[in-house]
Amino acid sequence: MQIRTEQTPNPATRKFLPGETVMESGTRDFPDADSALASPLASALFDSGLVEGVFYGRDFISVTAAPAVSWSDLDPVVIETLLDHYLSGAPLFAPGTAAGIDVAADDDFEEDPADSDIIEQIKELIETRVRPAVAQDGGDIAYRGYRDGRLLLSMHGACSGCPSSTITLKRGIESLIRHYVPEVESVEAV
Secondary structure, X not given: OOOEEEEOOOOXXXXXXXXXXXXXXXOEEEOOOOHHHHOHHHHHHHHOOOEEEEEEOOOOEEEEEOOOOOHHHHHHHHHHHXXXXXXXXXXXXXXXXXXOOOOOOOOOOOOOHHXXXXXXXXXHHHHHHHHHHHHHOOXXXXXXXXXXXXEEEEEEEOOOOOOOHHHHHHHHHHXXXXXXXXXXXXXXXX
Protein backbone atom coordinates (compact mmCIF):
# COMPACT_ATOMS: atom_id res chain seq x y z
CA MET A 1 0.00 0.00 0.00
CA GLN A 2 1.25 3.45 -0.88
CA ILE A 3 -0.03 6.64 0.76
CA ARG A 4 0.31 9.82 -1.27
CA THR A 5 0.89 13.13 0.47
CA GLU A 6 -0.22 16.54 -0.80
CA GLN A 7 0.42 19.98 0.58
CA THR A 8 -2.56 22.23 1.22
CA PRO A 9 -2.86 26.03 1.20
CA ASN A 10 -2.64 25.79 5.00
CA PRO A 11 1.07 25.24 5.80
CA ALA A 12 0.16 23.51 9.09
CA THR A 13 -2.00 20.90 7.34
CA ARG A 14 -1.19 18.11 4.89
CA LYS A 15 -3.54 15.87 2.96
CA PHE A 16 -2.90 12.10 2.95
CA LEU A 17 -4.49 9.89 0.27
CA PRO A 18 -4.52 6.16 1.12
CA GLY A 19 -5.79 5.18 -2.33
CA GLU A 20 -9.14 3.96 -1.03
CA THR A 21 -12.35 5.37 0.37
CA VAL A 22 -11.96 6.80 3.87
CA MET A 23 -15.60 7.88 4.46
CA GLU A 24 -18.45 6.42 2.42
CA SER A 25 -20.47 9.59 2.97
CA GLY A 26 -20.01 12.85 4.80
CA THR A 27 -16.91 14.04 6.57
CA ARG A 28 -15.64 13.97 10.15
CA ASP A 29 -13.60 16.60 11.96
CA PHE A 30 -11.51 15.88 15.06
CA PRO A 31 -10.34 19.27 16.36
CA ASP A 32 -8.85 17.81 19.55
CA ALA A 33 -7.80 14.56 21.23
CA ASP A 34 -11.07 14.21 23.16
CA SER A 35 -13.15 14.20 19.97
CA ALA A 36 -10.74 11.66 18.45
CA LEU A 37 -11.74 8.99 20.98
CA ALA A 38 -14.47 7.96 18.52
CA SER A 39 -11.82 6.82 16.03
CA PRO A 40 -8.83 4.55 16.74
CA LEU A 41 -6.97 6.08 13.78
CA ALA A 42 -7.54 9.70 14.87
CA SER A 43 -6.63 8.75 18.45
CA ALA A 44 -3.37 7.15 17.29
CA LEU A 45 -2.47 10.29 15.37
CA PHE A 46 -3.17 12.50 18.41
CA ASP A 47 -1.23 10.08 20.65
CA SER A 48 1.95 11.09 18.81
CA GLY A 49 1.76 14.45 20.58
CA LEU A 50 2.62 16.13 17.28
CA VAL A 51 -0.92 16.58 15.93
CA GLU A 52 -3.42 19.38 16.53
CA GLY A 53 -6.27 18.23 14.25
CA VAL A 54 -7.47 15.36 12.05
CA PHE A 55 -10.13 15.48 9.35
CA TYR A 56 -11.62 12.64 7.29
CA GLY A 57 -12.90 13.32 3.78
CA ARG A 58 -14.25 10.89 1.20
CA ASP A 59 -10.84 9.73 -0.02
CA PHE A 60 -8.37 11.62 2.15
CA ILE A 61 -7.24 12.35 5.69
CA SER A 62 -6.01 15.84 6.56
CA VAL A 63 -3.64 16.18 9.49
CA THR A 64 -2.79 19.49 11.16
CA ALA A 65 0.58 19.75 12.90
CA ALA A 66 0.75 21.09 16.43
CA PRO A 67 2.45 24.50 16.80
CA ALA A 68 6.23 24.42 16.32
CA VAL A 69 6.13 20.86 14.91
CA SER A 70 8.07 20.38 11.69
CA TRP A 71 6.59 18.34 8.84
CA SER A 72 9.95 16.64 8.43
CA ASP A 73 9.36 15.15 11.92
CA LEU A 74 5.61 14.57 11.57
CA ASP A 75 5.30 13.21 8.02
CA PRO A 76 6.91 9.80 8.72
CA VAL A 77 4.87 9.42 11.93
CA VAL A 78 1.60 10.06 10.08
CA ILE A 79 2.47 7.71 7.21
CA GLU A 80 3.50 4.93 9.62
CA THR A 81 0.28 5.37 11.63
CA LEU A 82 -1.86 5.31 8.49
CA LEU A 83 -0.08 2.24 7.12
CA ASP A 84 -0.48 0.41 10.45
CA HIS A 85 -4.17 1.25 10.49
CA TYR A 86 -4.95 0.21 6.92
CA LEU A 87 -2.79 -2.91 6.89
CA SER A 88 -4.33 -4.13 10.16
CA GLY A 89 -7.86 -3.76 8.82
CA ALA A 90 -8.91 -1.89 11.96
CA PRO A 91 -12.25 -0.06 11.86
CA LEU A 92 -12.23 3.69 11.27
CA PHE A 93 -14.59 4.25 14.20
CA ALA A 94 -14.80 2.57 17.59
CA PRO A 95 -17.87 0.33 18.03
CA GLY A 96 -20.73 2.02 19.86
CA THR A 97 -19.64 5.58 19.04
CA ALA A 98 -21.75 8.23 17.39
CA ALA A 99 -19.41 8.14 14.39
CA GLY A 100 -21.94 9.02 11.73
CA ILE A 101 -23.72 11.79 13.57
CA ASP A 102 -23.13 15.31 12.33
CA VAL A 103 -24.54 17.87 14.72
CA ALA A 104 -25.03 21.38 13.38
CA ALA A 105 -23.70 24.31 15.35
CA ASP A 106 -26.18 25.76 17.83
CA ASP A 107 -26.22 29.32 16.58
CA ASP A 108 -29.77 30.33 17.59
CA PHE A 109 -30.04 31.35 13.94
CA GLU A 110 -33.64 30.97 12.82
CA GLU A 111 -34.25 30.86 9.10
CA ASP A 112 -37.23 32.54 7.49
CA PRO A 113 -39.46 29.94 5.77
CA ALA A 114 -39.99 32.48 2.97
CA ASP A 115 -36.29 32.04 2.09
CA SER A 116 -36.59 28.31 1.36
CA ASP A 117 -35.96 28.73 -2.42
CA ILE A 118 -32.88 30.87 -1.77
CA ILE A 119 -31.60 28.38 0.82
CA GLU A 120 -32.01 25.47 -1.61
CA GLN A 121 -30.05 27.38 -4.30
CA ILE A 122 -27.29 28.12 -1.78
CA LYS A 123 -27.10 24.50 -0.61
CA GLU A 124 -26.94 23.22 -4.19
CA LEU A 125 -24.09 25.61 -5.06
CA ILE A 126 -22.20 24.56 -1.96
CA GLU A 127 -22.62 20.84 -2.77
CA THR A 128 -21.87 21.04 -6.49
CA ARG A 129 -19.24 23.78 -6.75
CA VAL A 130 -17.79 24.81 -3.41
CA ARG A 131 -17.33 21.56 -1.46
CA PRO A 132 -15.54 19.69 -4.30
CA ALA A 133 -13.07 22.56 -4.70
CA VAL A 134 -12.46 22.84 -0.95
CA ALA A 135 -12.00 19.04 -0.67
CA GLN A 136 -9.16 19.22 -3.21
CA ASP A 137 -7.30 21.30 -0.64
CA GLY A 138 -7.98 18.83 2.20
CA GLY A 139 -10.95 20.53 3.81
CA ASP A 140 -14.68 20.87 3.86
CA ILE A 141 -17.26 23.60 4.19
CA ALA A 142 -20.77 23.23 5.57
CA TYR A 143 -23.91 25.31 5.39
CA ARG A 144 -24.94 26.65 8.82
CA GLY A 145 -27.68 29.16 8.07
CA TYR A 146 -29.09 32.01 6.01
CA ARG A 147 -31.18 34.99 7.06
CA ASP A 148 -31.61 38.57 5.84
CA GLY A 149 -28.86 38.28 3.21
CA ARG A 150 -26.33 36.78 5.65
CA LEU A 151 -24.95 33.29 4.88
CA LEU A 152 -23.15 31.36 7.61
CA LEU A 153 -20.69 28.58 6.75
CA SER A 154 -18.35 26.45 8.86
CA MET A 155 -14.92 25.44 7.64
CA HIS A 156 -13.23 22.14 8.56
CA GLY A 157 -10.01 20.24 7.96
CA ALA A 158 -7.26 22.15 6.17
CA CYS A 159 -9.58 25.16 5.81
CA SER A 160 -9.95 25.62 9.55
CA GLY A 161 -7.23 28.01 10.65
CA CYS A 162 -5.76 28.36 7.17
CA PRO A 163 -4.16 31.78 6.63
CA SER A 164 -5.80 32.05 3.19
CA SER A 165 -9.26 30.85 4.29
CA THR A 166 -10.59 34.40 4.75
CA ILE A 167 -9.50 35.33 1.23
CA THR A 168 -11.01 32.10 -0.14
CA LEU A 169 -14.24 32.77 1.73
CA LYS A 170 -14.60 36.40 0.65
CA ARG A 171 -13.10 36.46 -2.84
CA GLY A 172 -13.95 32.97 -3.99
CA ILE A 173 -16.98 31.57 -2.21
CA GLU A 174 -18.81 34.84 -1.55
CA SER A 175 -18.27 36.02 -5.14
CA LEU A 176 -19.51 32.73 -6.58
CA ILE A 177 -22.60 32.55 -4.39
CA ARG A 178 -23.50 36.22 -4.84
CA HIS A 179 -23.19 35.79 -8.61
CA TYR A 180 -25.80 33.01 -8.66
CA VAL A 181 -27.86 34.09 -5.65
CA PRO A 182 -27.92 37.92 -5.56
CA GLU A 183 -30.00 37.88 -2.37
CA VAL A 184 -26.83 36.88 -0.47
CA GLU A 185 -25.18 40.07 0.82
CA SER A 186 -22.41 38.56 2.96
CA VAL A 187 -20.79 35.21 3.71
CA GLU A 188 -19.32 34.61 7.16
CA ALA A 189 -17.42 31.73 8.78
CA VAL A 190 -18.72 30.46 12.12
